[in-house]
Amino acid sequence: MQVEGLHKSYGALKAVDGIDLEIPRGSCFGLLGPNGAGKTTTIEMMEGIVKADDGRILFKGKPIGGDFKKKVGIQFQNTALPEFITVKETLELFSSFYPHPRPMDELIELCSLLDILNQDNRKLSGGQRQRMLLALAIIPKPEMLFLDEPTTGLDPQARRNFWKLIEGVKAEDTSILLTTHYMDEAQLLCDYIAIMDKGKVLECDTPQKLLEKHFKGVLIRLPHDGDERELPQGAVITGGNLEMQTVDLDASLKKLLSSSYDLTGMTIDKPNLEDLFIKLTGSSLRT
Amino acid sequence: MNQFLAMVKARTMEFVRDRGTFFWNLLFPLILVFGFSFVFSGNQDKIFKVGLLGDVPQSSQYSFLELEQAEFIPYDLEQIDRETVVQKLRMHQLDMLLDFDKNSYYINDQSANGKILRMLLQNPQYNQMALQEKEVSGKAIRYVDWLVPGVIGMNMLFSCMFGVGFVIVRYRKNGVLKRLKATPVSAFSFVSAQMASRFFIVLLTSMVVFAGTNIFLKFMMLGSYWNLILITALAILCMISLGLIFASRFKSEELASGVLNLLNFPMIIFSGVFFSLEGTPPLMQKIARFFPLTHFIEGARAIMLEGAGFVQILPNLITLAAMTLLFLVTASLLFQWD
Ligand SMILES: Nc1ncnc2c1ncn2[C@@H]1O[C@H](COP(=O)(O)OP(=O)(O)OP(=O)(O)O)[C@@H](O)[C@H]1O
Numbered sequence: 262m263q264v265e266g267l268h269k270s271y272g273a274l275k276a277v278d279g280i281d282l283e284i285p286r287g288s289c290f291g292l293l294g295p296n297g298a299g300k301t302t303t304i305e306m307m308e309g310i311v312k313a314d315d316g317r318i319l320f321k322g323k324p325i326g327g328d329f330k331k332k333v334g335i336q337f338q339n340t341a342l343p344e345f346i347t348v349k350e351t352l353e354l355f356s357s358f359y360p361h362p363r364p365m366d367e368l369i370e371l372c373s374l375l376d377i378l379n380q381d382n383r384k385l386s387g388g389q390r391q392r393m394l395l396a397l398a399i400i401p402k403p404e405m406l407f408l409d410e411p412t413t414g415l416d417p418q419a420r421r422n423f424w425k426l427i428e429g430v431k432a433e434d435t436s437i438l439l440t441t442h443y444m445d446e447a448q449l450l451c452d453y454i455a456i457m458d459k460g461k462v463l464e465c466d467t468p469q470k471l472l473e474k475h476f477k478g479v480l481i482r483l484p485h486d487g488d489e490r491e492l493p494q495g496a497v498i499t500g501g502n503l504e505m506q507t508v509d510l511d512a513s514l515k516k517l518l519s520s521s522y523d524l525t526g527m528t529i530d531k532p533n534l535e536d537l538f539i540k541l542t543g544s545s546l547r548t
Numbered sequence: 549m550n551q552f553l554a555m556v557k558a559r560t561m562e563f564v565r566d567r568g569t570f571f572w573n574l575l576f577p578l579i580l581v582f583g584f585s586f587v588f589s590g591n592q593d594k595i596f597k598v599g600l601l602g603d604v605p606q607s608s609q610y611s612f613l614e615l616e617q618a619e620f621i622p623y624d625l626e627q628i629d630r631e632t633v634v635q636k637l638r639m640h641q642l643d644m645l646l647d648f649d650k651n652s653y654y655i656n657d658q659s660a661n662g663k664i665l666r667m668l669l670q671n672p673q674y675n676q677m678a679l680q681e682k683e684v685s686g687k688a689i690r691y692v693d694w695l696v697p698g699v700i701g702m703n704m705l706f707s708c709m710f711g712v713g714f715v716i717v718r719y720r721k722n723g724v725l726k727r728l729k730a731t732p733v734s735a736f737s738f739v740s741a742q743m744a745s746r747f748f749i750v751l752l753t754s755m756v757v758f759a760g761t762n763i764f765l766k767f768m769m770l771g772s773y774w775n776l777i778l779i780t781a782l783a784i785l786c787m788i789s790l791g792l793i794f795a796s797r798f799k800s801e802e803l804a805s806g807v808l809n810l811l812n813f814p815m816i817i818f819s820g821v822f823f824s825l826e827g828t829p830p831l832m833q834k835i836a837r838f839f840p841l842t843h844f845i846e847g848a849r850a851i852m853l854e855g856a857g858f859v860q861i862l863p864n865l866i867t868l869a870a871m872t873l874l875f876l877v878t879a880s881l882l883f884q885w886d
């Protein structure tokens with residue numbers, strides 16, 4: 262799936278301001294960005310739900326339309342379900358919409374819905390609801406799966422189950438476009454990542470290459486004592502921490518010691534996506 | 549399962565399981581029918597009503613006309629034909645009719661009031677002109693016989709307009725429509741499923757309300773039940789289609805319900821649910837021709853109270869069918885998922 266020069270404005274606000282993406286077949290593509298970056302708008306244009314002001318959206322080389330909706334699975338960030346019907350009835354309803362729906366047993370098994378099958382849609386907990394919405398999205402055995410913050414609100418256990426499920430779906434040669442605010446999730450699941458802010462893609466590559474490009478070496482992080490003394494070269498203050506990125510750990514530690522910093526509470530990490538995210542979007546992570 | 553049937557099923561379950569709405573839909577018309585039959589059961593018309601046709605003599609020449617307990621209503625044969633006035637007698641809107649042109653008087657053999665008046669006329673002292681008796685026959689129509697098509701029609705109107713108009717707007721607002729838009733379901737099959745579900749619900753509740761109240765009130769039914777069902781079914785389709793126009797665009801439930809009420813109330817008042825349109829300003833009667841409810845009530849009353857057959861109600865049926873088509877086309881041109 263491929264998009265070129267995608268634009269969408271709401272009044273004066275440019276929600277999406279010229280986006281090009283390419284999602285290779287069978288890969289999982291992560292779309293990251295702070296709140297209001299334009300992720301949902303982008304993904305909904307690609308789904309054909311929101312009309313783009315400008316740009317091309319291609320699926321298998323052709324503009325979307327026609328049979329596209331039979332081949333894609335969609336989980337919205339916010340969605341409502343028909344009221345007064347149970348989970349099972351909802352699954353049956355949605356199964357009737359597709360020519361070759363996934364068998365009910367498989368859905369129930371994949372999304373662990375057995376316990377809530379006869380529960381009214383309105384009486385599901387947040388996590389149960391997410392599982393149910395995911396089940397709806399994978400009913401068509403989609404070639405392309407759109408997931409907008411599918412794990413928001415899930416407990417850690419459920420999130421791990423979800424990851425397993427996604428691995429399973431990927432194994433069916435399904436391409437996935439995923440937005441998330443959990444960087445560990447993106448790092449684990451995604452083959453490609455685009456980080457966007459204010460309607461524009463800032464960076465797009467594999468997680469590995471992105472980290473290599475932006476971070477050389479390791480990241481030293483220690484609680485900042487709030488002193489006004491001059492920072493050692495290469496150090497920055499973010500979120501109450503002093504952070505220093507370096508290829509020469511020895512030299513950097515010496516520098517800190519010579520500026521008589523207290524090294525209690527210091528951590529040394531390889532930089533991860535979260536660091537990159539903050540570096541690129543300049544704001545602290547909001548989930 | 550076929551997607552259309554699956555959607556009909558889902559919508560119907562939503563209605564049936566929503567206990568409050570479900571019982572209200574049944575209870576409201578029952579309360580109205582029984583309530584009105586109770587309120588109007590007392591015989592308030594103590595006074596006799598006597599129609600007059602032809603050249604009415606001075607009361608000094610015909611002392612029956614001096615009867616204080618009677619209200620005399622002259623009809624002008626240039627404006628109304630004789631048969632229509634006789635029909636009023638059959639339907640107990642008049643107790644007696646004096647026809648000075650034909651030198652005769654009519655009474656209804658089913659009317660007790662008529663018989664009392666006849667006793668007076670058998671006395672030559674009152675009947676100086678020796679009018680001859682002619683009898684017509686017709687069971688008394690109680691107000692409730694007349695009212696029941698109106699009340700059921702009104703309930704159909706609410707149930708159709710809100711059950712489709714309001715509910716689809718709610719789906720749009722809370723995002724159910726957006727979720728459906730993301731599936732291969734076409735707007736057409738979604739909308740027709742909504743219509744079908746509502747159609748059966750309203751047809752069934754209308755029949756239940758009619759049959760349920762009929763057990764106790766024994767409505768007058770001169771025509772055929774098939775014709776009654778036919779015009780009911782067509783009227784329901786027509787009202788649902790009208791509701792669809794409002795369902796096609798609105799995004800706010802408050803706005804939708806405001807507009808629906810704004811439309812429903814004049815329709816109920818002008819369609820003759822509670823009182824006859826006869827004698828209301830011509831403009832009002834003209835406006836009423838544009839409301840589906842008017843045609844339903846008119847047709848249903850004709851079937852029940854006058855024994856009208858298919859041919860007599862055909863104009864109503866055709867109008868309802870034409871309106872349905874018009875509303876459906878308008879709604880489908882306007883419809884948007886979001
Ligand atoms: N229907 C709309 N009308 C007007 N403005 C909108 C609409 N939808 C989104 N926006 C605006 O467009 C911008 C992008 O919104 P979008 O929902 O795409 O962000 P997002 O990246 O998905 O954020 P989040 O992480 O919070 O889900 C926001 O500033 C939002 O206020």
Ligand SMILES: [Mg+2]
Binds near residue numbers: 300301302338409
């Ligand atoms: Mg979003």
